[in-house]
Amino acid sequence: MIELDGSNVDCCEPGLQILAGNSIIRGLVINRFVDYGINILEKGGNLIECNFLGTDVTGTQIEALGNGNGGVGISTPNNIIGGTKIEARNVISGNLAHGVQMIGGEATGNLVQGNYIGTDLTGTMALGNGRDGVKFDNAPGNTVGGARAEARNIISGNARDGVRIQNGTDNVGNATGNQVLGNYIGTDLTGTIALGNAQNGVFINRAPGNIIGGVTPGARNIISDNRGNGIRIKDVDASGNSIQGNFIGTDFTGIYPLGNDETGIKILSSASNNSIGGVTTDAGNVIAFNGIGGVLLEATAGSGNAIERNSFFSNEGLGIDLSGNGITSNDADDADTGPNNLQNYPDISSAAINDTSELVIGYSVDSDTIHSAYPLTIQFFISDGSGEGKVLLGNDTWTADDLKAGAKSVNLGHATDLGFSVEDYVVATATDSEGNTSEFSKAK
Ligand SMILES: [Ca+2]
Numbered sequence: 294m295i296e297l298d299g300s301n302v303d304c305c306e307p308g309l310q311i312l313a314g315n316s317i318i319r320g321l322v323i324n325r326f327v328d329y330g331i332n333i334l335e336k337g338g339n340l341i342e343c344n345f346l347g348t349d350v351t352g353t354q355i356e357a358l359g360n361g362n363g364g365v366g367i368s369t370p371n372n373i374i375g376g377t378k379i380e381a382r383n384v385i386s387g388n389l390a391h392g393v394q395m396i397g398g399e400a401t402g403n404l405v406q407g408n409y410i411g412t413d414l415t416g417t418m419a420l421g422n423g424r425d426g427v428k429f430d431n432a433p434g435n436t437v438g439g440a441r442a443e444a445r446n447i448i449s450g451n452a453r454d455g456v457r458i459q460n461g462t463d464n465v466g467n468a469t470g471n472q473v474l475g476n477y478i479g480t481d482l483t484g485t486i487a488l489g490n491a492q493n494g495v496f497i498n499r500a501p502g503n504i505i506g507g508v509t510p511g512a513r514n515i516i517s518d519n520r521g522n523g524i525r526i527k528d529v530d531a532s533g534n535s536i537q538g539n540f541i542g543t544d545f546t547g548i549y550p551l552g553n554d555e556t557g558i559k560i561l562s563s564a565s566n567n568s569i570g571g572v573t574t575d576a577g578n579v580i581a582f583n584g585i586g587g588v589l590l591e592a593t594a595g596s597g598n599a600i601e602r603n604s605f606f607s608n609e610g611l612g613i614d615l616s617g618n619g620i621t622s623n624d625a626d627d628a629d630t631g632p633n634n635l636q637n638y639p640d641i642s643s644a645a646i647n648d649t650s651e652l653v654i655g656y657s658v659d660s661d662t663i664h665s666a667y668p669l670t671i672q673f674f675i676s677d678g679s680g681e682g683k684v685l686l687g688n689d690t691w692t693a694d695d696l697k698a699g700a701k702s703v704n705l706g707h708a709t710d711l712g713f714s715v716e717d718y719v720v721a722t723a724t725d726s727e728g729n730t731s732e733f734s735k736a737k
């Protein structure tokens with residue numbers, strides 16, 4: 294390796310500036326420069342692999358070696374940072390600002406894979422960057438991670454968010470169409486040991502239409518042990534983001550606790566029409582062991598934030614909390630307004646196994662066609678009795694005719710096939726056709 298040491302150069306000296314395209318930058322140790330370790334400024338298509346940015350030549354750090362403005366700055370398209378081979382891995386850690394920062398509308402089509410961002414070379418010790426691990430500033434259409442395990446970044450131990458996707462305060466910018474998948478955000482390389490980022494795992498701020506996770510198992514991010522929320526979605530322009538297939542608050546097995554200190558997912562400040570989970574198989578997230586709640590929509594959050602097909606368990610507080618104030622009781626006809634229109638939850642009157650061993654649920658929804666967009670999708674879950682749903686039992690549709698009839702019953706099928714036993718409780722959510730999901734119902 295060649296060591297580029299910024300400690301002895303003029304204080305205004307940047308690190309390595311790449312002005313040409315299609316360059317290969319491999320095997321460098323770059324530390325202590327005032328600006329970025331590597332700054333890709335004019336042309337794209339560069340490959341940045343096997344570098345230590347912000348560390349010493351061992352990939353660890355015994356004194357302050359970080360570059361002043363972050364590890365890698367990217368203002369051009371189609372660069373690759375890292376790769377799927379171990380020898381391609383960059384260690385981007387200990388820098389004073391962001392690990393990797395993609396800046397502006399030209400920073401598109403970039404691929405950030407297989408790196409350790411905020412840890413040492415072993416992937417087990419925190420060596421955080423001073424701000425976010427990966428920051429998207431107004432940058433569209435980039436990919437962080439990948440659907441193969443080899444593409445996984447470890448993004449842990451950073452002093453702010455693991456990943457932040459952000460547009461400008463005056464709503465300029467185009468941080469949309471980015472995908473963050475297959476990463477460990479807040480754990481070590483094994484996905485079992487806590488190594489959280491100091492703020493949120495992922496923060497989507499003023500940015501629309503980004504995807505966190507995906508519907509294949511390889512696309513799953515582990516977003517756990519962060520000091521803030523697993524994912525935070527903020528502002529009226531943060532709409533149409535999709536959070537799918539992730540484990541939020543568990544280790545890589547989806548079973549053992551590694552909770553985020555605050556909520557699994559928090560939505561606030563008029564953020565609307567985001568999707569947590571989805572309607573297809575494997576779209577659901579596991580959201581468990583989080584310190585304040587599973588999904589929390591602050592009183593300021595907007596509407597249409599659909600929360601479907603997820604598995605919630607062992608969260609402190611509620612699985613789903615509209616207004617962040619504990620259980621919001623149903624109101625007559627659902628005339629109230631607020632986050633997700635304070636959609637009323639179903640009222641389960643009975644959950645019983647019939648003579649042919651099938652689970653039959655009687656329920657109603659006090660939500661009229663004026664205040665909810667019909668029909669409603671009702672999802673039933675197995676619960677441990679704490680009021681959050683762990684295992685999806687099935688769906689039903691509540692129509693305007695059902696509303697007129699006042700109540701209905703649904704046969705969800707053979708109880709054993711559903712994994713349901715008589716000791717289990719059932720809870721349900723209602724989601725109107727505009728994506729307004731309720732809190733969980735009372736357990737029956
Ligand atoms: Ca509430």
Ligand SMILES: [Ca+2]
Binds near residue numbers: 623627628635637
């Ligand atoms: Ca209501």
Ligand SMILES: [Ca+2]
Binds near residue numbers: 628630635636637
């Ligand atoms: Ca309402």
